[in-house]
Amino acid sequence: MKAITVLLVYLAFASALPRQERIVGGTTVSINTYPFSAVLLITSGVMNRLRQNCGGSIINNRSVLTAAHCIQHGNLNTHRVRSGSSNASSGGRLHDISSRLVHPHYNQGTLNNDIGMFRVSSAFQFGPTVRAAAIIGQNAIIPDNALVWAIGWGWTSHGGNNPSEQLRHVQIRTTPVARCQRAYTGFTITAAMICAAWDTHGRGSCQGDSGSPLIHNNVVVGATSFGMRCADPNYPTVYARVAHFTNWIRTNA
Structure with missing residues (x-):
């Protein structure tokens, strides 16, 4: 972001x-080195093409840790998460986002407590390229x-x-x-x-x-x-x- x-x-x-x-x-x-890494994508343009927006860390089979400012705004329907791929725009698996949680003390003006999480609709399938951090x-x-x-x-x-x-x-x-x-x-x-x-x-x-x-x-x-x-x-x-x-x-x- x-x-x-x-x-x-x-x-x-x-x-x-x-x-x-x-x-x-x-x-x-390779994603094999950091299998807990996930890329946050957002749709843009008249064709609603996905583009890279932020990154995050998979912390269990449903949740990703990221910065609060990455998920604070916007419709969740425009966001996707790609897991299990070294590439931002291909490979692995795409997940819809079901919910987000911004730290209650996040301050947009001072950037203090800039931490948040989101949950995916479909559980991460753990393996060599997908793992919790x-x-x-x-x-x-x-x-x-x-x-x-x-x-x-x-x-x-x-x-x-x-x-x-x-x-x-x-x-x-x-x-x-x-x-x-x-x-x-x-x-x-x-x-x-x-x-x-x-x-x-x-x-x-x-x-x-x-x-x-x-x-x-x-x-x-x-x-x-x-x-x-x-x-x-x-x-x-x-x-x-x-x-x-x-x-x-x-x-x-």
Whole structure:
């Protein structure tokens, strides 16, 4: 969604902030590596063609974890989820969405608590390419400078206008809150957020990656929320910190 667009929230601030894109500086990867990854599609145009919109993490046989801004608006009849495929527009299985749940404390203006879930009408069939993700424990801490993987089907360069057809991943590092806060002086980096970037230009999440997971040691620790200037180390991407919401997720999934 546009959330990783100028504030990867990219929706609420799209008019005021610069745009962002998809996974930048990474490589294509098979869905077998991340079988819990799902792509959120939306119909557009007079032909109602499906296009990539956001990403998410399968957390049980019916529910997908994503960013709140990805599912807050719009008719559910216009959304679909593709599971079990490395490609955004083909393969795997398409699912209708039966319901959505936005975190009750999500704030569209501050992007705090940018987390949500949706349920699919037809259960996911688990196998080599479809599996539930492991999510981090409640209030668990990921240290600064920890190596993490960002994945998604978003743009592959700053200023791009097309998402990646194939799933991509890139390795980056978690960044100290103070560094992240300096980058976003107009926003407050809260305990519900975790930031990540690389030391040099050219690696990171981008527009279209919103809702997609941030992964540490094969565990989902974040959901892509917002950012500025894709793959710019001066502007770390901000993710919803899953550890802040684990109990809520488990209760409501």
